[in-house]
Amino acid sequence: MTISRRRVLAGSAAVLATPMLASRAQAAEPIRFGWLTALTGANSAPGIGFNRGVQYAAEKINAAGGIRGRKIEVVTRDTQGDPAKAVNAAVEMASSLKVHATFGPTNSGESLATTPILARFKVPSLQVVQLDSLIDPVKYPNAFRFAPNNTQWDDANRHYILDILKAKKVAVLGDNTGYGTTATAASVAGFKKAGADVVYTAVVDANAQDVTPNLLRAREAGAEAIAVWSDSTGLDARLMNTRGRLGWKVPFSGHPSMGSGDVRRLLEKPEYWDEVYLIGYRSCSYDKSGRLPARTEAFIKEVHGKVKLSDTVLYWVLSAVDAVHLVAEAVDKTGSSDEEAIIGYWNKLSGWPGLYGDYTFTTERHNGYPTSEVVMSLANSERDGAFTLAPGYR
Numbered sequence: 001m002t003i004s005r006r007r008v009l010a011g012s013a014a015v016l017a018t019p020m021l022a023s024r025a026q027a028a029e030p031i032r033f034g035w036l037t038a039l040t041g042a043n044s045a046p047g048i049g050f051n052r053g054v055q056y057a058a059e060k061i062n063a064a065g066g067i068r069g070r071k072i073e074v075v076t077r078d079t080q081g082d083p084a085k086a087v088n089a090a091v092e093m094a095s096s097l098k099v100h101a102t103f104g105p106t107n108s109g110e111s112l113a114t115t116p117i118l119a120r121f122k123v124p125s126l127q128v129v130q131l132d133s134l135i136d137p138v139k140y141p142n143a144f145r146f147a148p149n150n151t152q153w154d155d156a157n158r159h160y161i162l163d164i165l166k167a168k169k170v171a172v173l174g175d176n177t178g179y180g181t182t183a184t185a186a187s188v189a190g191f192k193k194a195g196a197d198v199v200y201t202a203v204v205d206a207n208a209q210d211v212t213p214n215l216l217r218a219r220e221a222g223a224e225a226i227a228v229w230s231d232s233t234g235l236d237a238r239l240m241n242t243r244g245r246l247g248w249k250v251p252f253s254g255h256p257s258m259g260s261g262d263v264r265r266l267l268e269k270p271e272y273w274d275e276v277y278l279i280g281y282r283s284c285s286y287d288k289s290g291r292l293p294a295r296t297e298a299f300i301k302e303v304h305g306k307v308k309l310s311d312t313v314l315y316w317v318l319s320a321v322d323a324v325h326l327v328a329e330a331v332d333k334t335g336s337s338d339e340e341a342i343i344g345y346w347n348k349l350s351g352w353p354g355l356y357g358d359y360t361f362t363t364e365r366h367n368g369y370p371t372s373e374v375v376m377s378l379a380n381s382e383r384d385g386a387f388t389l390a391p392g393y394r
Contacts, residue, residue: 034077045262046257052320053307068331090117101339102118103126107231118143157253161196169223170223212242236255259379277379280387284314318355321354
C-alpha cells in the first residue's frame, strides 16, 4: 500500500479517533482546491479568465451546500508568471496547506517547474498547458491534462497555414517564456517536417515595446504567414499594430490569446485585427447560424450578469469550471478527498461531459481532450468570449 503524505501526517491522530469520528472530521473539513496561476504581469490574461471560472464554480457548489456537506475552499497563489514563485507556491500547497488537488499553473514554463514537485507529494493535478512532456503517466501519475497538448495545437495551426491559407514561406514568432520558446521550437520543427520553408524565426521578449525589427526581417525574408506563439496579449497587440503600421497584409495564425478582449482594447485600429486566426474549439465556436453548442449556450445564459466574458476567452472560463467539477465529482463519487481516491476516479473517466470538452482518461492515458474538438477561429469575431470558425471549415 502506498503511504501518502496525509496518512503520515494524520497517523498519530488516527490511532485516537474512532472510524465514526474520523468520518465526521473529514465531512467537516473543506475540500481545498489549490489554484496556481499568473493573475498579474505580462502573461496574466489567461489566469484572469480562468480565475473567473474557478470562483464561479466554487461559489455555485458552496451555495448548494457543498459536496457531502463539505465546502470548496479555493486556495489561490498568484505566480506572476515566475517559475520560482510557482515552485514556492506548489511546495506550500503540497506541504503546509495540504490541498486535496491543484489546478495550474496555466503557463508551461511554470508547470515545467511545479509538475515534478506535485508528483513527489502525489497531489492530484489538473493541467491545461500544452507542453507535451508535462503529461507522463509513469513519471507523473498524478497529473491529468484536460486540454489539447502542444502537438494537437501545432497540428491544427500548421494545417490551417499550409493547407487552407496555402502559405509556402512561414515565419514563426514566440515570446521568451518557457512556453513560448518551447512552442516556437516545436512549431518550426513541424513546419520543416511538413516541407514548408521557415524563412524567419524569433523569440521575442514578452515586454518588448518595439517589434518592428522582427516584422521587417520576416517581411524581407518573404514570409507569407506568421505563426504566433505567445499568451502575452500586450505582445500580440504590438505585433498587430506594427503589422498594420507597416501596411503588411500577412496573416497571423496561432495562440488563442490573440482573440482576447485585452488585444481589442490595445489595438490602434479595429482593422488591425483582420486576417488573424487563432486556435479554437468546437465547444466555443459559432456555427453557420450563429449558434453555440447547447451546453455552452446554457452556461452563457446562466452566468449572464454574473461572469464577465466580453474581455476574455470563453474556453479559459469553461475549462476552469470543469476543473472545479472534476475535483468535486471525484470527492462526491468516492466519498473521499484522499489523493488515491481522486486519482483513481479520474483514471476511469470515459467521455466525461464537461463544458469545454468530453474527457477520457485511463491509467495509461492522461491526455484527455479529443483532437476532433480543435479548430481555428477568426480572432475578430469574438462574442461572449467565443468565436466564429475560420474560413475553410465546414
